[in-house]
Amino acid sequence: xxxxxxxxxxxxxxxxxxxxxxxxxxxxxxxxxxKAIMNKANxxxxxxxxxxxxxxxxxxxxxxxxxxxxxxxAEPRAHVLDAFCLTNxxxxxxxxxxxxxxxxxxxxxxxxxxxxxxxxxxxxQILEPTVLVLQGEHARQSxxxxxxxxxxxxSVIEAAIGNEPVLVCALxxxxxxxxxxxxxxxxWGSANTAYFRETIVPLMNxxxxxxxx
Numbered sequence: 001x002x003x004x005x006x007x008x009x010x011x012x013x014x015x016x017x018x019x020x021x022x023x024x025x026x027x028x029x030x031x032x033x034x035k036a037i038m039n040k041a042n043x044x045x046x047x048x049x050x051x052x053x054x055x056x057x058x059x060x061x062x063x064x065x066x067x068x069x070x071x072x073x074a075e076p077r078a079h080v081l082d083a084f085c086l087t088n089x090x091x092x093x094x095x096x097x098x099x100x101x102x103x104x105x106x107x108x109x110x111x112x113x114x115x116x117x118x119x120x121x122x123x124x125q126i127l128e129p130t131v132l133v134l135q136g137e138h139a140r141q142s143x144x145x146x147x148x149x150x151x152x153x154x155s156v157i158e159a160a161i162g163n164e165p166v167l168v169c170a171l172x173x174x175x176x177x178x179x180x181x182x183x184x185x186x187x188w189g190s191a192n193t194a195y196f197r198e199t200i201v202p203l204m205n206x207x208x209x210x211x212x213x
Contacts, residue, residue, distance in 0.1 A: 001083040002127070010211060014061060014084040015129035016054060017120070019138040019173060020093045020108055033086075041081040049189025053174030054135075055081055056191040060204035061131060061211075087123050089142035090116040108138055121146045128164040131207055136173030143168070154199050156206050167207050171200065 004012040040047040041055070058064075058080035090112045120142055124132070134140045134151065144151050147168070149159055157168045172186035172195065188196040 001078045002085050004083060011130055012062070012083075012211065013127065013129045014058065014131045014133070015124070015127050016084060016086045016133045016135060017139040017143055018050070018086060018088045019136045020088050020090045020112075037081055037086070038079070041079045049187070050135075050174045051081065052190060053188045053196065054086070056196065057133065057188075057200060057204060058084055060201065061208055063208060085127055085129070087120070089113070089120060089139045091119055092116075113138075113142060117142065117145060124161050128161055129166055130164075130211065132159075132161075132166050132168045134168065134170040136171075136176065139173075140170040143170075154203065156203060156210070167210060169203055169207060171203075 002013060006012070036045075037051060039045045040051055047055070062080055062083070064080055090108050092112055094107050094109055094112060096107045124143075124146060132143070134143050140151055140153065147159055147161070149157070149168075151157055151168055151170045153170050153172070155170070157170075159166050159168050172188070174187060174189045176187045178185050184195075185193070186195045186199075187193060188200055190196065
């Protein structure tokens with residue numbers, strides 16, 4: 001359900017670029033990742049803050065009624081998490097070690113970012129999304145390099161991938177936390193967070209208005 005057209009011929013192709021997979025598990029295929037996401041979508045396993053925030057964002061874009069309704073108009077009827085593409089700025093992972101323990105916080109190296117630049121560029125050229133959502137600083141910087149374009153946080157930028165127009169929105173990562181006391185909390189692992197209500201809702205409403213114009 002990645003490519004969706006409404007009754008008036010307007011196209012929805014929504015891609016989300018995350019940072020890197022927060023797991024040390026290697027050789028995860030597309031089929032394995034899709035199954036894991038859909039198990040969470042269908043309540044067969046616990047949905048994490050990253051996918052919960054992404055789900056609620058997609059619900060806004062599809063006009064699916066926020067967290068009250070997770071289905072969209074498609075044949076057959078589909079869950080919003082089955083109607084987008086999730087990729088990462090880097091296809092491998094490196095994680096910070098704190099107190100001798102490996103955490104889920106990513107620490108991508110310059111080598112990783114450089115090696116994956118062409119992969120990310122090719123992925124976006126193949127997908128030709130009409131909406132591109134970037135999650136976190138690493139995803140934002142990597143995509144800026146691919147598009148040769150400045151992509152400030154919390155804004156909607158009109159760009160192009162090849163000859164296809166795309167609306168790009170750079171956000172914090174759903175699992176982000178303040179790095180120092182008094183810093184604004186920009187995590188959005190729930191639709192009830194301040195960042196989701198005050199920043200994401202108006203931005204996604206703006207994106208949807210432009211798509212439907």
